[in-house]
Amino acid sequence: MDIDLLQDIIIPIVKILFIAHLLIIGVMAMIWSERRVSGWMQDRLGPNRVGPQGLLQPIADGIKFLFKEDLIPNHVDKPLYVLAPAMLLVPAMIAIAVVPFGSTITIAGIDIPLQIADINIGILYILAITSLGVYGVVIGAWASNNKYSLLGGLRSSAQMISYELTLGLAIIGVLMLSESLSLRKISEGQGANPWEWNFIIHFPAFLAFTTAMFAETNRLPFDLAEAEQELVAGYHTEYSSMKFAMFFMAEYMNMIVGSAVVVTLFLGGWHFFGLEAIGGPFWSGVISFAIFFVKTGIFLFVFIWVRWTLPRFRYDQLMNFGWKFLLPVALSSIVVTGTLYITTNGNRLWIGIGNVVAAFIIAAIVAGMLAMDNNGKSAVQNTPAAAPLRGLDAVE
Amino acid sequence: MFLGLEYYLVLSALLFTIGVIGVLIRRNAIIIFMCIELMLNAANLAFVAISRDLGQVEGQLFVFFVMAVAAAEVAIGLAIIVSVFKHRETINVDEVNSLKG
């Protein structure tokens, strides 16, 4: 086995360093934009004192975290308490390894695919790694030896297991049409124009996947694990200083990776009206990366937007929504895509229409059943158990 | 070319044995359950190793089936453990020795 020093070692290392730093800078940018965009949405300024437009605020935050006393309470389970933030941060970081963030770039005659590793089970790798994030939450919650933390951890683990199913099932339709598990092939399989992208063909699956992604990242409206009005701060109540910052960073990294995956699977990856094909072999690579970057950024904006638009679910609403709406919709997308793929010889238009129709039918059936269920016991309408429909109001 | 099959099989046998010893010496139902998972995994390892040695896909398929069955088994088993704990406040298998709840 002869190893080409440049091809096999130096280029991957450069790519890894580039992406890892981009992630960390992305986290800082997200902290800044989250606060500024939140301020804009609430008609206030947000942080604007440190640096121009408050751009250096994340650095000030970081310095504050670093210099705070690193407190380890007496009652905690020490080894696990220290380990938990890392168990959350590491999966968040390594999941990006299989995401293609651009087409191929040619530098000095060498073709470099803009992706750290193109493994042939890419999407399974993403699912496997994101499913590990729950350990950091659960272990941190348990090790804190605090009932609020424990409740947050329990809520979070139940929520993540529930929504992971939707996450996995919603992509099956996409995989069927792209005939590959490799994220690069899925990305390439989508055409240059927006109407050829997967989110049109698999619209219900796209919505289900995005919603489940919100739930997996513990963001509003799914942040029951850290609902401050109920649980102080949930699973990271006992954490301070840099350990708390690691929980914080992991959440933002999960958002960035999640957005990148959504862009790859559903929003055409680095394609945009053929813009990625202009220029030479070098510039087309740069442009494709820029397109991917902008798309991910726009999706991250949606994360913040949703945060200030939707109120938090109640716990029974969360479970009802996940199991009774998202899961059937994701399942319907598998059945419809498979059936129409055979009957219409893979006509994308019919598959797209069929998916939407099926999702509407499923949603109508479930809503009707829940409504009937509610009518039957209208006397107890105000008890938590009889409130799935009010959960729906929050979704719409 | 490939590492010999016997390496993997020996490792599999060792893992299986550790699982058996765990079932024998521990009394906490959850840990006994984990040891059973360990034994299933040891079997999976043997399956995959032999599958590569024979150049057949079937070994990997059986791992798939074993995992599905293990998932079902864990769900049921943990539900039983939870109900037992609710009734008796213990999951020590030696204290749960009468069939009548």
Add this chain to the structure above:
Amino acid sequence: MNAEMILFFIFGAVSLIGAIAVISFRHPIYSALSLIVTFFAQAGLFVLLGAHFVAAVQVIVYAGAIMVLFLFVIMLLNLGTLSEKGALTGKLKGVATVLGILLAIQGIYIAVNALNNTEVGSVEAQEKAAALAENPIETYDIGKLLFSEYLLPFEVTSLILLAALIGVIVLVKRENQTEN
């Protein structure tokens, strides 16, 4: 010492240490975490064996779902270090360990020797293995076989999962009603 051997020994050692830790920690949470480490090392071994799909499924199913359930139950019941009352006394523990070691010796003997008389290691199998090295088993092959030749077992598996689903609901539901 080629790369596969080094990686095999690393993953093998990690999985063995993890397995021993599972049965020696007193607290179930630590046992569960050790088991996760073992599962990961096993996923590494699967990758080493060229079974990428199985490795991914191993992490998704075992580490991502089954062990989370374990942790969930441990946390839900708030199980501390339980009494090992009725556990084997020192002498019997020794007997159990000796029996275990005997079992290990038998397993190792079978693994090393008894394979000689089987198809494993025959010329034909070696040719197959050589062909496999050229085109490793892909997810495609697994899927194709799963949905053609092994369709019935596959469907039966789904029935088992359904039965487990209903079984769990029944087990927990009855519990609630008796309490009320």
